[in-house]
Amino acid sequence: MNLQKCAVIGTGFVGATAAYTLATSGLFSELILLDVNRAKAEGEAADISHGVSFAQPCAVHAGDYQDLKDCGLVILAAGANQKPGETRIDLLHRNEVILKSILDAVLAVAPDCILLVVSNPVDLLTYLAQKLSGLPACRVIGTGTVLDTARLKYLVGQYLQVDSRNVHAFIIGEHGDSELAVWSSANVSGMDLPDYCRIAGKEFSQSVLDDIYQNVRDAAYHIIEGKGATYYGIGMAVLRIARAIVRGERSVLPVSSVIQGRYGVDEICLGLPSVLGKNGIETVLDLPLSYEERKRLESSAAKLRTLLDQMKI
Ligand SMILES: NC(=O)C1=CN([C@@H]2O[C@H](COP(=O)(O)OP(=O)(O)OC[C@H]3O[C@@H](n4cnc5c(N)ncnc54)[C@H](O)[C@@H]3O)[C@@H](O)[C@H]2O)C=CC1
Ligand SMILES: CC(=O)C(=O)O
Numbered sequence: 001m002n003l004q005k006c007a008v009i010g011t012g013f014v015g016a017t018a019a020y021t022l023a024t025s026g027l028f029s030e031l032i033l034l035d036v037n038r039a040k041a042e043g044e045a046a047d048i049s050h051g052v053s054f055a056q057p058c059a060v061h062a063g064d065y066q067d068l069k070d071c072g073l074v075i076l077a078a079g080a081n082q083k084p085g086e087t088r089i090d091l092l093h094r095n096e097v098i099l100k101s102i103l104d105a106v107l108a109v110a111p112d113c114i115l116l117v118v119s120n121p122v123d124l125l126t127y128l129a130q131k132l133s134g135l136p137a138c139r140v141i142g143t144g145t146v147l148d149t150a151r152l153k154y155l156v157g158q159y160l161q162v163d164s165r166n167v168h169a170f171i172i173g174e175h176g177d178s179e180l181a182v183w184s185s186a187n188v189s190g191m192d193l194p195d196y197c198r199i200a201g202k203e204f205s206q207s208v209l210d211d212i213y214q215n216v217r218d219a220a221y222h223i224i225e226g227k228g229a230t231y232y233g234i235g236m237a238v239l240r241i242a243r244a245i246v247r248g249e250r251s252v253l254p255v256s257s258v259i260q261g262r263y264g265v266d267e268i269c270l271g272l273p274s275v276l277g278k279n280g281i282e283t284v285l286d287l288p289l290s291y292e293e294r295k296r297l298e299s300s301a302a303k304l305r306t307l308l309d310q311m312k313i
Helices: 013-023 038-049 089-109 122-133 146-160 193-200 206-217 219-227 232-246 291-310
Strands: 002-009 030-034 059-062 071-076 114-117 140-142 251-253 256-262 265-271 274-277 280-284
Touching: 002 013, 002 089, 002 232, 013 030, 013 038, 013 232, 030 038, 038 059, 071 089, 071 232, 089 122, 114 122, 114 232, 122 140, 122 256, 122 265, 122 291, 140 280, 146 193, 146 206, 146 232, 146 265, 206 219, 232 251, 232 274, 256 280, 265 291
Parallel strands: 002 030, 002 071, 030 059, 071 114, 114 140
Antiparallel strands: 140 256, 251 274, 256 265, 274 280
């Protein structure tokens, strides 16, 4: 398995933007773009290649599945995106069919790869990908709530007028409408939010927290109403995850992966803080939660489990 070699399957808004961020990152020596629309993959590969001399050497090209031989990281961004008014769950049946059509072809040539699922509904597709592929759970990773957590950090940073990198807080659960903010352990560089609010001269109240949470939860709906799709934030989130894996950083990111016997369900994929390294997920952490937060996480897990049960998975 070659972690210098990465493939992006599906080169629509998300796949192409992720490919661009990856190509400019210097992380990979080879980046292969695949799409059922071969002309689209070729166009995106050519466009990105023309900027490579401004970054670091990286062979960016369109390809077929046989080009994925030995590929270390395979990113799945193929499939339908939400139209205004649609939820991520509404995409399930369309994207399940697409995922199934891709998996066998990938595994035939890159059986030891790490799969990074981006397509929605990401938690359910990650679960499906792990079950269908038979890959170890640690090697089938969904982007989970990494993007939502970045949105939370950004909005808290804006509210408190502080660098969002110094905001430590997580969105966990479904990447979708049942996700939750873990306010009980949120802090700014070790200072509790109420204390930091006092210093910053800002109100700290449940309504302020609710407002920030709702803006995070509904961010994709607002962006899709405005411009039809979201892709820059997720493109940068994909790079952050890829970097943690390729460089073996052991970074803690709230990715999604199969967990067993937690949060009231036998088995599920959910966005939870996880240590990411060269082998994929090394540990899924049990974040300390308040009683209310645990109940909401259990309810998010139950929602996803019910959908999987309906699919008989
Ligand atoms: N996990 C996350 O945080 C996020 C996930 N997404 C999801 O990413 C997915 C892609 O979104 P967009 O790029 O905006 O959609 P898009 O419609 O622009 O692109 C999808 C691409 O997939 C290709 N495709 C379809 N079937 C294929 C197959 N069998 N093999 C290879 N390629 C195939 C299409 O030709 C198209 O180029 C959606 O499911 C969207 O909801 C989007 C943003 C954030
Ligand atoms: C579309 C989507 O899943 C997002 O931007 O969060």
